[in-house]
Amino acid sequence: MSWDPVGVADLVQDEYDCMLVPLLQRLRGGASQTEIGEFLWHELEDHFGLDPLGLRPEAMAARVTAWWTAADQRFDRMGSQG
Numbered sequence: 001m002s003w004d005p006v007g008v009a010d011l012v013q014d015e016y017d018c019m020l021v022p023l024l025q026r027l028r029g030g031a032s033q034t035e036i037g038e039f040l041w042h043e044l045e046d047h048f049g050l051d052p053l054g055l056r057p058e059a060m061a062a063r064v065t066a067w068w069t070a071a072d073q074r075f076d077r078m079g080s081q082g
Helices: 017-028 033-047 057-081
Strands: none
Touching (some): 017 057, 033 057
């Protein structure tokens, strides 16, 4: 909820749920930060009807891919301990 481009996260808990499955599929498939940014840009513009320019989808893509990489590394370390 730290990235709330529509501005309703306090009111609508599931506003961005429509993006979760496609985003996770892309991450699992090895999508690059650029590809994630393009997906977020498209969603903001086409699905939500927003101008993505000031919403910085590329910055969120950087955060998401960094989170995914860190989570993947933690999982790999846990798996190698077992």
